[in-house]
Protein backbone atom coordinates (compact mmCIF):
# COMPACT_ATOMS: atom_id res chain seq x y z
CA UNK A 1 0.00 0.00 0.00
CA UNK A 2 0.97 3.65 -0.19
CA UNK A 3 1.42 5.57 3.06
CA UNK A 4 2.84 8.80 4.41
CA UNK A 5 6.06 8.06 6.27
CA UNK A 6 8.32 10.15 8.46
CA UNK A 7 12.01 10.44 7.63
CA UNK A 8 13.32 13.40 9.53
CA UNK A 9 12.71 17.01 10.36
CA UNK A 10 10.46 18.44 7.64
CA UNK A 11 10.94 15.26 5.63
CA UNK A 12 7.84 13.12 5.07
CA UNK A 13 7.30 10.94 2.01
CA UNK A 14 4.52 8.95 0.38
CA UNK A 15 6.02 5.51 -0.04
CA UNK A 16 5.08 1.93 -0.77
CA UNK A 17 5.09 -0.06 2.48
CA UNK A 18 3.82 -3.54 3.45
CA UNK A 19 0.06 -3.86 3.91
CA UNK A 20 -1.03 -4.19 7.54
CA UNK A 21 -2.22 -7.63 8.69
CA UNK A 22 -4.58 -8.83 11.40
CA UNK A 23 -2.61 -9.68 14.55
CA UNK A 24 -5.28 -10.18 17.20
CA UNK A 25 -8.69 -11.85 16.88
CA UNK A 26 -10.48 -8.53 17.43
CA UNK A 27 -8.40 -6.55 14.92
CA UNK A 28 -9.92 -5.09 11.80
CA UNK A 29 -8.32 -3.66 8.65
CA UNK A 30 -9.84 -0.42 7.37
CA UNK A 31 -9.47 0.89 3.82
CA UNK A 32 -9.05 4.60 4.49
CA UNK A 33 -11.30 6.89 2.47
CA UNK A 34 -10.56 10.19 4.25
CA UNK A 35 -8.04 11.27 6.85
CA UNK A 36 -7.15 14.57 8.47
CA UNK A 37 -3.85 16.30 9.04
CA UNK A 38 -3.73 17.58 12.60
CA UNK A 39 -1.88 20.45 14.20
CA UNK A 40 -0.38 17.66 16.31
CA UNK A 41 1.22 16.24 13.14
CA UNK A 42 3.11 19.51 12.86
CA UNK A 43 4.87 18.67 16.13
CA UNK A 44 6.13 15.47 14.47
CA UNK A 45 7.20 17.46 11.42
CA UNK A 46 9.40 19.58 13.66
CA UNK A 47 10.30 19.07 17.29
CA UNK A 48 9.21 15.51 18.06
CA UNK A 49 11.69 13.91 15.69
CA UNK A 50 13.73 12.22 18.43
CA UNK A 51 10.74 10.02 19.22
CA UNK A 52 10.17 8.72 15.70
CA UNK A 53 11.99 6.25 13.47
CA UNK A 54 12.47 6.62 9.73
CA UNK A 55 9.56 4.89 8.01
CA UNK A 56 6.98 5.43 10.76
CA UNK A 57 3.51 5.88 9.23
CA UNK A 58 1.81 9.11 10.32
CA UNK A 59 -1.83 10.09 10.74
CA UNK A 60 -4.49 9.76 13.40
CA UNK A 61 -7.75 11.11 11.99
CA UNK A 62 -8.97 8.44 9.57
CA UNK A 63 -12.23 6.96 8.44
CA UNK A 64 -13.00 4.32 5.88
CA UNK A 65 -14.53 0.99 5.01
CA UNK A 66 -13.92 -2.22 6.93
CA UNK A 67 -11.92 -4.45 4.60
CA UNK A 68 -11.16 -7.41 6.84
CA UNK A 69 -12.14 -8.55 10.34
CA UNK A 70 -10.59 -10.93 12.83
CA UNK A 71 -12.51 -14.00 14.03
CA UNK A 72 -13.35 -12.29 17.34
CA UNK A 73 -15.07 -9.29 15.78
CA UNK A 74 -18.83 -9.42 16.32
CA UNK A 75 -19.85 -5.76 16.15
CA UNK A 76 -18.70 -4.95 12.62
CA UNK A 77 -18.84 -6.59 9.24
CA UNK A 78 -16.75 -6.22 6.11
CA UNK A 79 -18.09 -3.22 4.18
CA UNK A 80 -19.15 -1.21 7.24
CA UNK A 81 -18.24 2.46 7.23
CA UNK A 82 -16.30 3.55 10.32
CA UNK A 83 -14.53 6.52 11.90
CA UNK A 84 -11.45 5.62 13.91
CA UNK A 85 -10.80 7.69 17.08
CA UNK A 86 -7.16 8.65 17.39
CA UNK A 87 -6.71 7.21 20.87
CA UNK A 88 -6.10 3.47 20.84
CA UNK A 89 -8.28 2.39 23.74
CA UNK A 90 -9.76 -0.97 24.67
CA UNK A 91 -13.14 0.31 25.85
CA UNK A 92 -13.11 -2.29 28.57
CA UNK A 93 -10.69 -1.37 31.35
CA UNK A 94 -11.13 0.73 34.49
CA UNK A 95 -10.00 3.94 32.78
CA UNK A 96 -12.11 3.35 29.68
CA UNK A 97 -15.09 2.56 31.89
CA UNK A 98 -14.71 5.92 33.59
CA UNK A 99 -14.49 7.73 30.25
CA UNK A 100 -10.76 8.38 30.46
CA UNK A 101 -9.87 6.63 27.23
CA UNK A 102 -6.64 8.56 26.85
CA UNK A 103 -5.42 6.68 29.91
CA UNK A 104 -6.61 3.24 28.76
CA UNK A 105 -4.83 0.75 31.01
CA UNK A 106 -4.54 -1.80 28.21
CA UNK A 107 -2.58 0.45 25.83
CA UNK A 108 -0.99 2.84 28.34
CA UNK A 109 2.73 3.50 27.81
CA UNK A 110 3.84 3.22 31.41
CA UNK A 111 7.52 3.04 30.52
CA UNK A 112 7.19 6.48 28.98
CA UNK A 113 5.06 7.96 31.73
CA UNK A 114 2.60 9.23 29.15
CA UNK A 115 -0.84 7.88 28.36
CA UNK A 116 -2.62 5.43 26.13
CA UNK A 117 -1.31 4.74 22.64
CA UNK A 118 -2.20 6.91 19.67
CA UNK A 119 -2.34 6.10 16.01
CA UNK A 120 0.48 7.52 13.94
CA UNK A 121 2.34 9.12 16.76
CA UNK A 122 5.64 8.69 18.57
CA UNK A 123 7.40 6.15 20.75
CA UNK A 124 5.94 8.10 23.65
CA UNK A 125 2.53 6.86 22.55
CA UNK A 126 3.17 3.34 21.37
CA UNK A 127 4.54 3.99 17.87
CA UNK A 128 1.35 2.57 16.33
CA UNK A 129 1.25 2.79 12.49
CA UNK A 130 -1.05 5.62 11.47
CA UNK A 131 -3.93 6.39 9.17
CA UNK A 132 -2.44 8.58 6.45
CA UNK A 133 -2.28 5.35 4.52
CA UNK A 134 -4.44 3.30 2.22
CA UNK A 135 -4.97 0.63 4.87
CA UNK A 136 -4.98 0.75 8.66
CA UNK A 137 -4.93 -2.03 11.23
CA UNK A 138 -7.33 -1.07 14.02
CA UNK A 139 -7.26 -3.04 17.28
CA UNK A 140 -10.33 -3.49 19.51
CA UNK A 141 -12.63 -3.82 16.51
CA UNK A 142 -15.67 -4.39 18.73
CA UNK A 143 -15.31 -1.21 20.77
CA UNK A 144 -12.97 1.34 19.17
CA UNK A 145 -14.27 2.18 15.66
CA UNK A 146 -17.44 4.24 15.40
CA UNK A 147 -19.86 2.89 12.82
CA UNK A 148 -21.45 5.64 10.74
CA UNK A 149 -24.25 5.48 8.18
CA UNK A 150 -23.91 5.38 4.43
CA UNK A 151 -25.02 8.41 2.49
CA UNK A 152 -23.53 11.70 3.62
CA UNK A 153 -20.00 12.50 2.43
CA UNK A 154 -16.95 11.69 4.54
CA UNK A 155 -16.51 15.27 5.72
CA UNK A 156 -19.75 14.92 7.69
CA UNK A 157 -18.07 12.29 9.86
CA UNK A 158 -14.29 12.49 9.69
CA UNK A 159 -14.03 15.20 12.35
CA UNK A 160 -15.41 12.75 14.90
CA UNK A 161 -11.97 11.19 14.98
CA UNK A 162 -10.26 14.12 16.69
CA UNK A 163 -11.19 17.71 15.86
CA UNK A 164 -14.79 17.77 17.04
CA UNK A 165 -14.44 15.90 20.35
CA UNK A 166 -11.19 17.71 21.17
CA UNK A 167 -12.78 21.09 20.58
CA UNK A 168 -15.96 20.06 22.39
CA UNK A 169 -13.98 18.99 25.42
CA UNK A 170 -11.99 22.23 25.41
CA UNK A 171 -15.28 24.11 25.64
CA UNK A 172 -16.48 21.71 28.32
CA UNK A 173 -13.38 22.34 30.42
CA UNK A 174 -13.58 26.08 29.88
CA UNK A 175 -16.90 25.98 31.76
CA UNK A 176 -18.24 29.13 30.16
CA UNK A 177 -21.19 30.31 32.24
CA UNK A 178 -24.59 30.46 30.49
CA UNK A 179 -24.55 33.42 28.12
CA UNK A 180 -20.91 34.05 29.06
CA UNK A 181 -17.85 34.97 27.06
CA UNK A 182 -14.70 33.18 25.93
CA UNK A 183 -11.46 34.01 24.16
CA UNK A 184 -10.13 31.34 21.82
CA UNK A 185 -6.41 31.64 21.10
CA UNK A 186 -5.55 30.15 17.72
CA UNK A 187 -8.14 29.61 14.99
CA UNK A 188 -6.82 26.48 13.35
CA UNK A 189 -9.14 23.48 13.11
CA UNK A 190 -9.32 23.09 16.87
CA UNK A 191 -9.76 26.76 17.75
CA UNK A 192 -12.23 27.36 14.91
CA UNK A 193 -14.29 24.36 15.95
CA UNK A 194 -14.11 25.31 19.65
CA UNK A 195 -15.31 28.80 18.79
CA UNK A 196 -18.26 27.43 16.84
CA UNK A 197 -19.11 24.98 19.60
CA UNK A 198 -18.97 27.74 22.23
CA UNK A 199 -21.45 29.78 20.17
CA UNK A 200 -23.58 26.70 19.61
CA UNK A 201 -23.65 26.08 23.35
CA UNK A 202 -24.83 29.59 24.13
CA UNK A 203 -21.81 31.85 24.63
CA UNK A 204 -22.84 35.44 24.06
CA UNK A 205 -19.41 36.49 22.80
CA UNK A 206 -16.55 34.45 21.37
CA UNK A 207 -13.35 36.38 20.76
CA UNK A 208 -10.97 34.56 18.42
CA UNK A 209 -7.30 35.45 18.04
CA UNK A 210 -4.97 34.44 15.23
CA UNK A 211 -2.59 36.00 12.73
CA UNK A 212 -3.60 34.18 9.54
CA UNK A 213 -6.02 36.34 7.51
CA UNK A 214 -7.98 33.39 6.06
CA UNK A 215 -8.50 31.89 9.50
CA UNK A 216 -9.58 35.22 10.96
CA UNK A 217 -12.11 35.82 8.18
CA UNK A 218 -13.49 32.28 8.43
CA UNK A 219 -14.05 32.79 12.16
CA UNK A 220 -15.65 36.17 11.57
CA UNK A 221 -18.04 34.54 9.08
CA UNK A 222 -18.96 32.06 11.82
CA UNK A 223 -19.95 34.86 14.20
CA UNK A 224 -16.68 35.14 16.13
CA UNK A 225 -15.25 38.54 17.06
CA UNK A 226 -11.92 37.97 15.34
CA UNK A 227 -8.83 39.85 16.55
CA UNK A 228 -5.65 39.92 14.49
CA UNK A 229 -2.65 39.40 16.74
CA UNK A 230 -0.46 41.23 14.22
CA UNK A 231 -2.54 44.32 14.71
CA UNK A 232 -3.05 44.16 18.46
CA UNK A 233 0.22 42.66 19.62
CA UNK A 234 0.86 43.37 23.27
CA UNK A 235 -2.36 45.37 23.46
CA UNK A 236 -4.46 42.29 22.85
CA UNK A 237 -5.50 42.19 26.50
CA UNK A 238 -6.83 45.73 26.23
CA UNK A 239 -8.69 44.82 23.04
CA UNK A 240 -10.39 41.92 24.82
CA UNK A 241 -11.20 44.05 27.85
CA UNK A 242 -12.64 46.74 25.59
CA UNK A 243 -15.10 44.15 24.31
CA UNK A 244 -16.09 43.02 27.79
CA UNK A 245 -16.67 46.16 29.83
CA UNK A 246 -13.10 46.11 31.03
CA UNK A 247 -13.38 42.68 32.64
CA UNK A 248 -11.90 40.22 30.18
CA UNK A 249 -13.74 37.14 29.01
CA UNK A 250 -15.07 34.55 31.42
CA UNK A 251 -12.91 31.83 29.93
CA UNK A 252 -9.97 31.25 27.63
CA UNK A 253 -9.23 28.29 25.38
CA UNK A 254 -5.67 27.84 24.20
CA UNK A 255 -5.73 26.18 20.78
CA UNK A 256 -2.42 27.50 19.54
CA UNK A 257 0.11 24.73 19.74
CA UNK A 258 3.19 24.10 21.74
CA UNK A 259 5.80 25.54 19.39
CA UNK A 260 4.12 28.92 19.14
CA UNK A 261 5.23 31.71 21.39
CA UNK A 262 2.40 32.24 23.77
CA UNK A 263 3.39 35.44 25.50
CA UNK A 264 0.28 37.15 24.19
CA UNK A 265 -1.80 34.27 25.37
CA UNK A 266 -0.52 34.42 28.92
CA UNK A 267 -1.52 38.01 29.34
CA UNK A 268 -5.05 37.36 28.18
CA UNK A 269 -7.47 36.25 30.88
CA UNK A 270 -7.87 37.73 34.29
CA UNK A 271 -9.49 35.17 36.50
CA UNK A 272 -11.54 33.06 34.18
CA UNK A 273 -11.36 29.47 33.14
CA UNK A 274 -8.59 28.17 30.96
CA UNK A 275 -8.83 25.09 28.85
CA UNK A 276 -5.94 23.80 26.88
CA UNK A 277 -5.56 21.47 23.93
CA UNK A 278 -1.99 20.57 23.34
CA UNK A 279 0.25 17.59 23.10
CA UNK A 280 1.05 15.94 26.41
CA UNK A 281 4.78 16.36 26.05
CA UNK A 282 4.27 20.00 26.78
CA UNK A 283 2.64 19.10 30.06
CA UNK A 284 5.46 19.63 32.51
CA UNK A 285 6.65 22.97 31.26
CA UNK A 286 3.05 24.01 30.86
CA UNK A 287 2.31 23.14 34.44
CA UNK A 288 5.33 25.14 35.58
CA UNK A 289 4.25 28.11 33.56
CA UNK A 290 0.68 27.64 34.65
CA UNK A 291 1.55 27.79 38.30
CA UNK A 292 3.41 31.05 37.78
CA UNK A 293 0.96 32.68 35.45
CA UNK A 294 -1.99 31.57 37.49
CA UNK A 295 -0.76 32.44 40.92
CA UNK A 296 -4.04 34.22 41.41
CA UNK A 297 -6.03 31.07 40.90
CA UNK A 298 -7.30 29.85 44.18
CA UNK A 299 -8.44 26.54 42.83
CA UNK A 300 -6.83 24.56 40.08
CA UNK A 301 -7.96 21.26 38.77
CA UNK A 302 -5.90 19.27 36.36
CA UNK A 303 -6.97 16.10 34.70
CA UNK A 304 -6.44 14.12 31.58
CA UNK A 305 -9.52 13.95 29.45
CA UNK A 306 -10.93 10.81 27.96
CA UNK A 307 -10.43 9.74 24.41
CA UNK A 308 -12.15 10.91 21.30
CA UNK A 309 -14.92 8.39 21.28
CA UNK A 310 -17.82 10.66 20.48
CA UNK A 311 -18.62 14.34 20.22
CA UNK A 312 -19.93 14.19 23.76
CA UNK A 313 -17.57 14.42 26.74
CA UNK A 314 -14.41 12.51 26.15
CA UNK A 315 -11.39 13.95 24.61
CA UNK A 316 -7.84 13.37 24.01
CA UNK A 317 -4.42 12.52 25.11
CA UNK A 318 -3.77 16.12 25.84
CA UNK A 319 -4.04 17.76 29.17
CA UNK A 320 -6.97 20.08 29.40
CA UNK A 321 -6.42 22.14 32.50
CA UNK A 322 -8.82 24.44 34.16
CA UNK A 323 -8.14 27.26 36.50
CA UNK A 324 -10.91 29.14 38.21
CA UNK A 325 -10.62 31.71 40.87
Ligand SMILES: NC(=O)c1ccc[n+]([C@@H]2O[C@H](COP(=O)([O-])OP(=O)(O)OC[C@H]3O[C@@H](n4cnc5c(N)ncnc54)[C@H](O)[C@@H]3O)[C@@H](O)[C@H]2O)c1
Nearest residue numbers: 039040166186188189190210255256257258260277316318
Ligand atom coordinates in the same frame (compact mmCIF):
# COMPACT_ATOMS: atom_id res chain seq x y z
N1 LIG B 1 -6.56 15.75 21.55
C1 LIG B 1 -5.74 16.75 21.65
O1 LIG B 1 -5.23 17.02 22.67
C2 LIG B 1 -5.49 17.55 20.46
C3 LIG B 1 -6.16 17.27 19.29
C4 LIG B 1 -5.93 18.07 18.18
C5 LIG B 1 -5.03 19.11 18.30
N2 LIG B 1 -4.37 19.32 19.47
C6 LIG B 1 -3.43 20.44 19.63
O2 LIG B 1 -4.18 21.64 19.52
C7 LIG B 1 -3.36 22.65 18.93
C8 LIG B 1 -4.14 23.29 17.78
O3 LIG B 1 -4.38 22.32 16.75
P1 LIG B 1 -4.73 22.81 15.28
O4 LIG B 1 -4.89 21.59 14.45
O5 LIG B 1 -5.85 23.79 15.32
O6 LIG B 1 -3.34 23.52 14.93
P2 LIG B 1 -2.96 24.69 13.91
O7 LIG B 1 -1.47 24.75 13.93
O8 LIG B 1 -3.66 24.47 12.60
O9 LIG B 1 -3.58 26.00 14.56
C9 LIG B 1 -2.91 26.82 15.47
C10 LIG B 1 -3.25 28.27 15.14
O10 LIG B 1 -2.65 29.12 16.13
C11 LIG B 1 -2.26 30.31 15.48
N3 LIG B 1 -1.28 31.00 16.34
C12 LIG B 1 0.06 30.84 16.39
N4 LIG B 1 0.59 31.63 17.34
C13 LIG B 1 -0.44 32.32 17.90
C14 LIG B 1 -0.53 33.28 18.94
N5 LIG B 1 0.56 33.67 19.63
N6 LIG B 1 -1.75 33.76 19.28
C15 LIG B 1 -2.86 33.33 18.61
N7 LIG B 1 -2.83 32.42 17.60
C16 LIG B 1 -1.64 31.91 17.26
C17 LIG B 1 -1.72 29.84 14.16
O11 LIG B 1 -1.69 30.89 13.20
C18 LIG B 1 -2.72 28.74 13.78
O12 LIG B 1 -3.79 29.22 12.99
C19 LIG B 1 -2.06 21.94 18.51
O13 LIG B 1 -1.09 22.18 19.50
C20 LIG B 1 -2.42 20.48 18.51
O14 LIG B 1 -1.32 19.66 18.80
C21 LIG B 1 -4.60 18.57 20.55
Ligand SMILES: [Zn+2]
Nearest residue numbers: 038040060162
Ligand atom coordinates in the same frame (compact mmCIF):
# COMPACT_ATOMS: atom_id res chain seq x y z
ZN1 LIG C 1 -4.98 15.27 16.23
Ligand SMILES: [Zn+2]
Nearest residue numbers: 090093096104
Ligand atom coordinates in the same frame (compact mmCIF):
# COMPACT_ATOMS: atom_id res chain seq x y z
ZN1 LIG D 1 -9.03 0.65 28.15
